Each structure stands twice: as C-alpha cells, then as structure tokens.
Amino acid sequence: MSEITGWSRDEMAKKAAEEIQDGYSVNLGIGIPTLVANHIPEKMSVMLQSENGLLGMSGFPTEAEIDADLINAGKQTITTALGASFFSSADSFAMIRGQHIDLTILGAMEVSQNGDIANWMIPGKMVKGMGGAMDLVSSAKRVVVVMQHTDKAGQSKLVETCSLPLTGVNCVNKVITDLGVFVIEKGKFKVLELAPGVTHAPLP
Amino acid sequence: MGFNKIIKTAEEAIEGVQSSMTLMFGGFGLCGIPEKSIAALKKSSINNLTCISNNAGVDGFGLGLLLENKQIKKMISSYVGENKLFAEQFLSGALDVELTPQGTLAEKIRAGGAGIPGFYTATGVGTKVAEGKEHKVFNGRTFILEESLLADFAFIKAQKADPYGNLIFNKTAENFNSVMATAGKITIAEVEEIVELGELDPNQIHLSGIYVDRILQADDFEKRIEQRTIRGL
Numbered sequence: 001m002s003e004i005t006g007w008s009r010d011e012m013a014k015k016a017a018e019e020i021q022d023g024y025s026v027n028l029g030i031g032i033p034t035l036v037a038n039h040i041p042e043k044m045s046v047m048l049q050s051e052n053g054l055l056g057m058s059g060f061p062t063e064a065e066i067d068a069d070l071i072n073a074g075k076q077t078i079t080t081a082l083g084a085s086f087f088s089s090a091d092s093f094a095m096i097r098g099q100h101i102d103l104t105i106l107g108a109m110e111v112s113q114n115g116d117i118a119n120w121m122i123p124g125k126m127v128k129g130m131g132g133a134m135d136l137v138s139s140a141k142r143v144v145v146v147m148q149h150t151d152k153a154g155q156s157k158l159v160e161t162c163s164l165p166l167t168g169v170n171c172v173n174k175v176i177t178d179l180g181v182f183v184i185e186k187g188k189f190k191v192l193e194l195a196p197g198v199t200h201a202p203l204p
Numbered sequence: 205m206g207f208n209k210i211i212k213t214a215e216e217a218i219e220g221v222q223s224s225m226t227l228m229f230g231g232f233g234l235c236g237i238p239e240k241s242i243a244a245l246k247k248s249s250i251n252n253l254t255c256i257s258n259n260a261g262v263d264g265f266g267l268g269l270l271l272e273n274k275q276i277k278k279m280i281s282s283y284v285g286e287n288k289l290f291a292e293q294f295l296s297g298a299l300d301v302e303l304t305p306q307g308t309l310a311e312k313i314r315a316g317g318a319g320i321p322g323f324y325t326a327t328g329v330g331t332k333v334a335e336g337k338e339h340k341v342f343n344g345r346t347f348i349l350e351e352s353l354l355a356d357f358a359f360i361k362a363q364k365a366d367p368y369g370n371l372i373f374n375k376t377a378e379n380f381n382s383v384m385a386t387a388g389k390i391t392i393a394e395v396e397e398i399v400e401l402g403e404l405d406p407n408q409i410h411l412s413g414i415y416v417d418r419i420l421q422a423d424d425f426e427k428r429i430e431q432r433t434i435r436g437l
Contacts, residue, residue, distance in 0.1 A: 050376070051306065051307075052232040052233075052235070052376050052379050053232070053376045053378055053379050054375075054376050059435055060433045060434050060435045060436075061433075061434060061435060062434060062435055063434055066429070066432065066434065067375065068234075068235065068377075068427035068428070068429050069235060069236065069363075069374045069375040069376060069377035069427070070375045070376055071232070071233065071235050071376055071429075071430070071431070072376075073232075074431060075232075075233040075234075075235070075286075075430040075431045076431040076433040077429060077431065077432055077433050077434070078433075080375075086373075086375055086376060086378060087378070088310070088378050088379065088380070088381075088382045088383055089232070089258070089306070089307075089309075089310040089379045089380045089383065090310040090311060090313070090314040090382075090383045092307075092310070093306065093307030093308075093310050093311060094311075096307055097307055097311075097325065097326070097327065116330070126291045126294070126295065127301075127303065128283060128284060128285030129281060129282050129283035129284050129285060129303045130282060130283070130303060130305050130306075130333075131282050131283040131305075131306050132282065132305065132306035132307060133305075134305040134307075134308075134327050134328050134331060134333060135305050135306060135307030135308065135327045138325075138326045138327045138328065138329060139326055139327070165331065165332050166330055166331045166332075167331060168329075168330065168331065169329065169330030169331070170330075
C-alpha cells in the first residue's frame with residue numbers, strides 16, 4: 001500500500017472554500033462541507049444558508065448564547081451573522097429551487113463522470129431519507145462535492161456510472177477529494193490538481 | 205366567542221381528532237414542535253394515523269412518542285434518521301413511509317394550503333422520487349408533477365399569538381409551522397405567550413390568524429436540543 005495520505009478533512013475543506021467568492025450565498029452540507037465555513041477569508045462577505053430557515057449562519061454559540069430555537073440543518077445549535085434573516089421551509093426551498101443560492105457544497109457516496117450524484121441511500125440498509133439534498137443538487141447554480149476519494153474497500157467513489165440510487169442527475173460541477181480536485185467536463189473527470197505527494201488518483 | 209380562539213388544555217387541542225386521520229406536525233428535528241398536542245395524542249387511544257412531518261422525532265420525544273405507542277400507520281417525511289424505533293417499525297413492515305425531498309414536501313404543503321392541487325419541480329428528476337410521476341419539459345428542462353398535501357388537523361408551534369391567532373415565530377423554529385398552518389382543515393397553534401389584541405404590530409405578524417383555529421398557551425415547553433454544540437474556547 002502506498003504511504004501517500006493526501007489532504008486531511010480540513011485541507012479538503014480549505015480547498016473547497018476557494019470555490020466561494022465575495023458576495024456569494026452558499027449552502028454547506030453536513031460533514032466535511034460544514035468545515036468549509038472555517039476557511040472563508042474574513043475580508044469576504046458571504047452568507048451561509050441553512051435550509052431549515054436561515055440565511056446568515058454563524059458559528060456555534062457560547063453556553064450562555066444557546067437557543068433551542070436556533071439550529072442548523074444538522075440540528076446543531078448555532079448563532080446568526082450580521083444581516084441574517086429567518087424564513088419558513090417553503091421560502092427556504094423557493095430560494096434553493098429558484099436558483100438564488102450561488103453554490104452548494106455537499107458530501108457524496110458516489111459521483112459519476114456525467115455529474116450524477118448518489119448520497120442518500122444504500123440498498124439493504126435502513127433508509128434515512130434525502131432531506132434537502134435532492135432539492136439542492138437539482139437547482140443549484142453550481143454543485144461542488146467534497147468526499148474521500150475511495151470507500152472503505154478502497155474502491156474509487158468517482159465512477160463511470162453510479163451504482164447507488166441517485167440524488168440528482170448531471171448536476172455536479174467539481175469534486176474535491178483527499179487526493180485532488182477534479183472537474184467534470186464533457187462527460188469526463190479531468191484532474192485540475194493533485195494533493196502534494198499524490199501521483200495518481202483512480203478515475204473511471 | 206367571535207374570533208377568540210384561545211383554549212385551555214391540550215385535550216381541547218386534539219378535540220375532533222379520530223383514528224385514521226391525516227395530521228401535520230410542524231418542526232425541524234425537535235425545533236419548533238407542538239409538544240403539548242403530541243403529548244395529548246399519546247395519552248389518547250387514537251391510532252392508524254398518517255403523519256406529515258419533516259422528521260419523526262427521536263426515541264422518547266416528539267413524534268417518537270406516538271411511534272412508541274404504535275399510533276402511526278404512515279409517515280410522510282424527508283428525513284427520519286434520528287429514531288431507532290422508527291427503523292425497527294419500518295423494517296418490520298408495521299410502518300409505511302413516504303420519503304419526500306424536503307423542498308418538495310414544503311411546497312406540497314404550501315400549495316395545498318393555497319388551493320393549488322399540484323406543481324412541477326426539477327427536484328428528484330432521474331431518481332426514485334420521479335418514478336411513476338408525470339414528466340414535462342419547460343424550456344428544455346425536465347420537471348415532474350408533484351401533488352399537494354392537506355391534513356385534517358395541523359399542529360404547529362409559534363412563539364407569540366394574539367387572541368385572533370395572528371402569530372409570531374422565533375428564529376429557525378418557524379420552519380414548517382407557518383406553511384402547515386395553511387394546510388390543516390383545523391389548525392392548532394401552541395404558543396409561549398398570548399398578548400392582548402392590538403399588541404402585535406400588524407407589520408410584524410408572520411402568519412395571519414385566518415389560518416389558526418385554536419391557540420394553546422403553555423409556560424413549560426421542554427424545547428429539547430438534539431445537538432448541543434458550543435464554541436470551542
């Protein structure tokens with residue numbers, strides 16, 4: 001086995017943060033995408049959307065600030081940023097479906113070379129539900145996936161065709177893994193960058 | 205009487221609910237759920253319910269209480285991953301589940317309350333969600349037809365009400381509550397505070413009282429937190 005470890009979760013998040021531009025409204029998924037918030041340059045004005053009804057999410061609260069009525073989509077207690085607004089779930093998804101969100105960064109189990117994404121169910125296992133993922137990927141202006149390059153069995157999660165039930169079709173623009181950064185162009189993965197020390201990343 | 209909708213007990217909140225009805229419950233996770241009505245339903249013998257709620261509570265709280273009592277026949281939700289009991293009942297076939305994308309669920313309810321029987325959305329195109337549904341192309345993009353939802357009763361939670369049922373929600377505890385209020389034949393709002401008529405600034409009201417039939421005030425909402433996360437020091 002190779003000794004190459006590639007990027008850490010935090011380094012992947014930092015790489016994903018480079019996708020964010022000043023003035024963007026961004027939805028961050030659960031897991032590594034949540035860490036992206038820690039890497040947004042302070043000089044940028046960026047609004048983070050939480051699909052349970054908040055635009056302008058900020059960090060975790062202090063013990064004194066905790067409010068049961070203020071949570072993110074991962075059900076964690078949070079705080080609001082300056083300029084934040086609250087709205088209903090229907091308005092939240094009008095914002096998403098209506099393409100008012102500039103960028104969606106989320107995790108996945110598989111991404112195919114034509115931009116299909118699978119991240120909500122594994123046949124034979126208890127299905128938890130898709131939450132807002134299908135809405136987010138089907139209508140975002142730009143979808144960036146952040147995930148480990150291979151699964152526990154060492155198989156590439158960047159595949160020719162997804163074998164798992166799909167979350168959305170032909171919707172992923174870019175994939176950031178521990179091994180590198182890959183764009184989807186004309187139905188193929190193209191290597192944009194490899195993590196330091198990585199000489200090869202398995203692609204279909 | 206007139207427009208005064210204030211009730212005194214959780215038993216009055218669920219008055220008229222019968223077995224086999226369809227009920228909506230506001231909330232996202234455990235945030236902004238109608239705790240008092242759920243507790244009253246748990247005490248009742250009402251069962252065989254179809255429950256429309258984004259989530260299914262957790263073991264021992266929220267809709268998890270009704271699952272425990274096997275009062276729910278079917279759940280229409282977007283994410284049910286926080287509840288072990290749910291998994292057991294689903295896998296044994298005791299519980300039917302209709303998983304719906306969260307935005308589609310919100311819009312089905314919004315449309316239902318607004319008198320719109322269905323709508324086209326791109327959400328779910330090319331996935332299991334689209335199976336068996338009408339597809340239609342608009343400007344070169346494919347959409348599927350989703351039908352709206354209504355309920356016999358909608359149970360919601362708000363922060364503040366006046367006696368006419370005008371409501372103010374608090375922060376992210378609004379979530380599904382405001383749209384569900386519009387889609388229940390009878391809507392019950394649980395609130396933390398009832399103020400005098402005229403005390404709410406009409407400019408600041410989040411939901412018009414026309415959608416609210418009963419108001420139940422309580423001082424002792426548990427407001428349980430699922431993921432208590434605090435800032436690292």
